[in-house]
Structure formats: structure tokens, C-alpha cells
Amino acid sequence: MHTLTDGTEIEFRQIRPDDKENLETALGRLSPESRHKRFLAPKPHFNASELRYLTELDGFDHVAILATLADDPNAIVGVARFVRLRDLPDTAEVAIVVGDRFQGQGLGRELGRRIADEARERDVRRFTATLLGDNVAAHRLFHAISDRLEGRMEGGTRVLTAEIAAA
Numbered sequence: 001m002h003t004l005t006d007g008t009e010i011e012f013r014q015i016r017p018d019d020k021e022n023l024e025t026a027l028g029r030l031s032p033e034s035r036h037k038r039f040l041a042p043k044p045h046f047n048a049s050e051l052r053y054l055t056e057l058d059g060f061d062h063v064a065i066l067a068t069l070a071d072d073p074n075a076i077v078g079v080a081r082f083v084r085l086r087d088l089p090d091t092a093e094v095a096i097v098v099g100d101r102f103q104g105q106g107l108g109r110e111l112g113r114r115i116a117d118e119a120r121e122r123d124v125r126r127f128t129a130t131l132l133g134d135n136v137a138a139h140r141l142f143h144a145i146s147d148r149l150e151g152r153m154e155g156g157t158r159v160l161t162a163e164i165a166a167a
């Protein structure tokens with residue numbers, strides 16, 4: 001159990017195949033700005049194949065942790081996910097999103113810490129993430145979980161490479 005600064009109680013668990021509807025509902029609650037920051041594109045809904053990809057994971061190359069309300073395990077308020085790169089198995093693409101109402105209360109950082117733990121246990125040493133150039137909160141979050149952070153601009157986006165900090 002984890003308590004946010006406003007008192008909301010949060011539980012964490014791995015995503016499951018039966019979370020498809022919960023994930024679609026959570027996407028529907030996200031502001032257009034947060035969706036754009038997470039997906040770098042407008043994302044009004046997930047199609048069936050995206051929902052399969054996002055919820056039916058092997059738990060080794062693709063891992064996702066959910067933050068849910070403690071009193072409703074179907075109410076997703078945050079997701080942290082990594083997908084290992086095929087040609088660089090010690091590196092994974094990472095993405096984190098927190099519901100707008102719950103942002104700025106340390107939940108992103110907690111999800112970041114937990115996904116880094118999951119990654120380390122599976123021999124992932126490095127995260128990459130593609131961010132909008134002005135995404136200060138995400139930049140700070142990745143800084144907090146890494147020993148060394150590098151960034152390069154590609155068009156309007158910033159590609160971060162983070163050496164995952166020791167436990």
C-alpha cells in the first residue's frame with residue numbers, strides 16, 4: 001500500500017489479460033495533454049490488437065505495473081511499462097503515465113522506482129524513453145531513477161537514455 005499526499009491509498013500489481021476494459025476506461029479519463037505526452041499522438045481509444053499487446057505480456061521482455069485505487073483494483077490510476085529492445089537485450093523502452101487527478105504527488109516516481117526494480121531483476125540495465133522536449137516532470141522522474149541520464153533531440157522530441165540506478 002502507498003499513500004499519496006492527498007491521502008488516496010494506492011496498490012500496485014502486474015497488468016493482466018482481463019485488464020483490457022480497465023485500461024480503456026483509464027485512457028478515457030486521461031486529459032488530451034497527458035495522452036499526447038504518453039503516446040506522442042492523439043489517442044482517443046485502443047483498438048483490439050493494441051489492447052492485446054498492452055495486456056497479454058510475457059512478463060520478461062514486456063512488463064507492466066499498474067497503480068490502482070486500493071479500494072477498487074479495477075480503477076487504474078497509473079501504468080509503468082517496459083519493452084525490451086530486440087537487438088539490445090540489456091535495454092528497454094520505458095513509458096509511465098499517471099492519471100491527471102493523481103499527478104504531482106509522487107506516484108510517477110514510485111512507479112518509476114518499481115519498474116526499475118522489475119527491469120533490474122530481468123537484466124535490463126538501461127531505459128530509453130521518447131519525450132516531448134518540454135516534458136519537465138518526465139525528465140525529472142527518469143533522472144531520479146538513473147545513475148546517468150543522456151538526452152538527444154530528434155525533431156521535436158527528446159530521446160532519453162537512462163542507466164538504471166543500483167537498487
Ligand SMILES: CC(C)(COP(=O)(O)OP(=O)(O)OC[C@H]1O[C@@H](n2cnc3c(N)ncnc32)[C@H](O)[C@@H]1OP(=O)(O)O)[C@@H](O)C(=O)NCCC(=O)NCCS
Nearest residue numbers: 037038095096097098103104105106107108109137138140
Ligand atoms: C510524467 C508523469 C508520469 C510524472 O508523474 P507524477 O506522479 O506527476 O510525478 P511525481 O509527482 O512523481 O514527480 C516526479 C518529478 O516531476 C516533478 N513534477 C511533477 N509534476 C510536475 C510539473 N507539472 N511540472 C514540473 N515538474 C513536475 C516533480 O517535482 C518530481 O521531480 P523531483 O523529484 O525532482 O521533485 C506524469 O506527469 C504523467 O503521466 N504525464 C503524462 C504522460 C507522460 O508524460 N509520460 C512520460 C512519457 S512516457
